[in-house]
Amino acid sequence: MASIFQFKEFAVDQSDCAMKINTDGVLLAALVQVDSSSRILDIGTGTGVIALMLAQRYVKSEVVAVEIDPAAAKRAASNFRNSIFGDRMVMHACSFQHLDDTKPYDFIISNPPFYTDSLHNPDARKKLARHTNLEFFNELLQFSARSLCVKGCLALIVPTLLADELKAIAEKLDLRLEREILIRSFEEDVVIRKIVIYQKGYFGDVVVSDFIIYQEKGIYSDMYKAALQPYFLAF
Template sequence: MSQKPFKFKQFSIDQDRCAMKIGTDGVLLGAWASLVHQPESILDIGTGTGLIALMLAQKSDAQLIDALEIEENAYEQAVENFEKSDWGDRLFCYHAGFDEFVEEMQDEEEYDLIISNPPFYSEDYKTGNENRDQARFADALPLTELIEGASLLLSKKGHFDLIIPFTEEQNALEIAKEHKLFPLKITRVKGTEDSPIKRSLISFGFENTEPEIDELILEISRHNYTEEFKALVKDFYLKL
């Protein structure tokens, strides 16, 4: 486990007490999330180290950026990462479960952007490390619960962005439709040109329009990244 902070261009993240370390999925989602609708309020569900909330603080003018984390060590570390950043006055982390948060906040707060890199590993892959399992497994936050809760907290013109395994894409679209959420954009992610699609980045909204669909390839060969991927993350990674 890394004891050293992970340094980005404009912030650094301590992750020694977090079960889930910084990975490509989180960076991808934070970089991909569109701010064209100029969100004034943002919610990051399952913030972990605080990575995505910090990325959005760097690239947006939103004055309210809330984050939610149920696991105590990760919550404490996210708070510390927020406080040492340049945007500590705009970032706030809640220590609560998502169902509890939705129940308390749905009549109090609406968010223009809700974002989540949710847990999605299946029951078969449990590790025995409770904190890590809580961070990684879908039974901690089922997709149905995540999408329904997001629909209750999202502003009328808001976007709900998430990254999930490609195998869950159709399921997510069907659940979202039940809650009057529709895909605005879908980006399917492949490791290389010849590899299968691994992830789906989806931006949902209440407007039922034809979604923009594209594909992102990460690498040409091992550690030889595509220009598209480099362009996406260039404002964040120190080296690529």
């Protein structure tokens, strides 16, 4: 049975995708801003929602996506073809480690698997989508350092403790933290996620901002509505 999520300018069929559209992914796509984005890579695209959101915003960009789960890759490719951005979107059914594309990217983005210390999910495909270890992130950062053009950016959404670990790894690869967005469910809550944006060769100050999802239980904050307004029918 089809599971369609309708956005303002495109639709996402989530059938056959182990990981459905989630808050982390749409916030990452909505909140990142990059100056130069003629060529974008979405790593672990899943349903393809992040790639589609970026294709909507960056109207002159080529958006490339990779997905290791064959069923999800097939579904994302279909979502791309069915969108009005399809002629600017490319799908590769493989891991980023096996991506046969040496042309540099201006911007790499990923909502990665990050449950490094939790119990593994018994569902094999959800385990693949949600669980990983630091070796994965080492490879992701090394790949990004090789594949980004000069002043290119890498954006990730990860838990707070993992963000701190990744910063040290990234700096050794000349990927410097440019911006952090601290995400909380409610204003008084602890930070549950960080969006981190690294720039190749960056040496300026780190810009830190806060983002609150809910004004109160069941009611989204004004900043959440503003961020998703270009995409969600509800706003």
